Amino acid sequence: MIEIMHYRAFLLEIQKTGINLLPNFMIQPTFRHFQRVTGEQRVNIELPVGTSFYGTGEVSGGLERTGKRIFTWNTDSYGYGVETTSLYQSHPWVLAVLPNGKSLEILADTTKRCEIDLRKTSNIRIVSPSPYPLITFGPFSSTADVLMSFSHAVGTVFMPPKWSLGYQQCRCSYSSDARVREVWPGPCVFPDFTKSEAHSWWASLVKDFVTNGADGLWNDMNEPAVKTETKTMPESNIHRGDLQQGGKQNHSHYHNVYGMLMARSTYEGMKLAKEQKRPFVLTRAGFVGSQRGLADSHIQGQILVDLLGMQHQSC
Known part of the structure; x- marks a missing residue:
């Protein structure tokens, strides 16, 4: 069962009934707050x-997320650890x-930056700019x-090529500094993949490249990552989608x-x-549904090559 709840309808229902929006035969969460404050929509569930929490997408640390706070904002997080709150992909679900x-x-059906706070016992707090719908799946028996x-x-991944199954490891960082500089691309620009013209142009370049013998491609740095204080382009940049x-x-x-559209x-x-032939696309950045129809695989970012780094590997 899927129930879609939008801010305005939700608020009206709370005003009429006081609490519950899920059918009576379901275990009903209590929505204490569903409000707009200074441009943000805030939800407390x-x-x-005794409820425990999991999910929240690509995060570091263990599978259980009870007591954690996560920000869904695709971020180049080199050397991330257990306290890192944003990684390379965003999946705003609990x-x-x-x-x-x-x-x-x-x-939380929003592409914008989203705070998921699970630090309060048996409580889900979700904060994001502008109104967004919440979609509830269940409760189910398992x-x-x-x-x-x-x-x-949200879709399932297509069957990848057989050769791509199994463990993979990137060895680019094992080269000398001089060798890395030889292959560094230099100044970069960012195609606006929100436009169909850019989408088709990029696909035509990929077609030519693959025709020359490539079996798989890796889309990297596509959060998009920029070497600035914010680690990305200015949020005020305009996409003419x-x-x-x-x-x-x-x-x-x-x-x-952005990374999903590029992939x-x-x-x-x-x-x-x-x-x-089955395509194989390896992408660092992604979003809910990026696996749908892509047969892609996600790299788990850049951990430090030590025991602690392996322990912090994202789940």
Whole structure:
């Protein structure tokens, strides 16, 4: 079961009934606050005492996220550790396992920067700019059922080529500094993948490249990463997106999906070159649904090559 709850309808329902929005036969979370404050939408969801939390996308540390706070903002996080709150991909959803064994999932349907705060016992707090809908999956009798429902909604990965299955490791950092400088691309520009013209142009370049013998491609630094204090381009930069993508918006709107749009263009270019072969696209940045129709794989970023770094490997 999927229930879509938008801010205004949600607020009206709270005013009428006081608390619950889920059907009576379901375990009902209590929405204590659903409000707009200084340009932000803030949601607090109270669940039964003893509820544990998982999910929240690409994060460092253990699978259980109870007591953690995460910011979904694609970030170049070299040498990340257990205290790092933003990594290379953004997946603003929380899986809640209730004390009776049932599970439900909450997805904040927004591409913008999102704070997910699970530090208060049995409480989910979600804060993000501008109104956004919440989508609830479940409760279902098992975690597997919730994740299956979620997968039906956001899509599943296509079968990758057989040669790509198994462990992979990048060895680029093992070269000398001189060798790395030889292959460094130099000044870079960022195609606006929110526009169909840029999408098609990039796919045509990929087609030519793959035709010359490449079996797989790696999209790196596509958070997008920029060597500045904010680690990305200014949020005020303008993307002139197609209407179906969201139209003309500043970078804060498209930042978290930039890598996904790039990976999609890359995938389509590979299909143009070799229609009968399964493409393999490795991408560092991504968003909810980036796996849909891409047959892509996600790298887990740049940990330090030591025991502590391996312990902090993202889940």
